């Protein structure tokens with residue numbers, strides 16, 4: 157029996173939704189499929205044993221995969237030569253080179269690339285949440301596309317086809333111009349336009365530790381009373397999951413500028429309608 161494992165990182169559920177949709181389709185096609193959040197990978201290495209297909213899903217962060225997803229791929233030491241596919245959800249501005257970067261890294265590890273999928277999701281960035289950008293995505297139609305994609309990658313797998321990661325490269329000029337540049341500096345350049353400081357109001361803290369439990373890099377410790385931030389975050393990049401999950405609204409964001417400036421900045425790197433319509437590429 158063909159065995160698949162889908163590893164995904166998801167903070168607001170968009171990528172998880174897509175991951176479970178793909179798993180459902182694979183399962184109904186008779187593939188023995190496991191879906192695993194990135195945070196469980198260390199505790200469950202058996203999930204990778206004897207797999208034929210590896211799927212990796214993640215939200216796009218500033219046009220690229222979140223650094224811990226690239227770390228995961230780098231750490232895939234013992235799984236070589238299998239087939240893989242990548243998928244991302246993004247807030248409707250740009251998926252940038254996220255599929256391309258993940259596919260290149262997997263290719264370097266010896267994986268054959270079956271294809272890549274990018275679907276729009278409700279935008280989880282704090283300013284975007286305030287304007288409800290892309291609310292309700294991925295919707296029914298988006299998930300139907302995820303199913304269509306799954307059928308096509310299975311066909312590619314069964315026929316032994318794979319693609320060059322180049323096929324997943326963005327046609328958006330902003331990312332084309334920066335393809336050879338160091339990712340950290342490109343992301344830092346973007347972050348300075350939009351990244352706000354996190355404020356803490358002790359009077360609203362419920363001591364529930366939701367911030368600590370949700371932090372993907374375990375950068376938050378709780379002292380006698382309040383959370384303490386090491387600000388390690390994701391290579392310094394704020395993901396704001398602590399702010400999103402705080403039930404008492406004790407954590408909030410100080411936007412670096414007015415929302416109009418944020419919207420203007422998003423236009424600089426935004427995908428063209430044509431790029432947005434290129435939802436998947438399959439071998």
Ligand SMILES: Cc1cc2nc3c(=O)[nH]c(=O)nc-3n(C[C@H](O)[C@H](O)[C@H](O)COP(=O)(O)O)c2cc1C
Nearest residue numbers: 166167168169170171215218219247249250277280
């Ligand atoms: C730190 C950060 C950076 C983001 N960068 C982008 C981006 O470059 N382009 C975009 O369209 N959306 C961006 N988003 C929005 C997310 O990619 C989008 O909401 C995604 O679907 C969230 O997936 P999840 O629900 O699985 O966490 C960003 C969100 C965060 C928190």
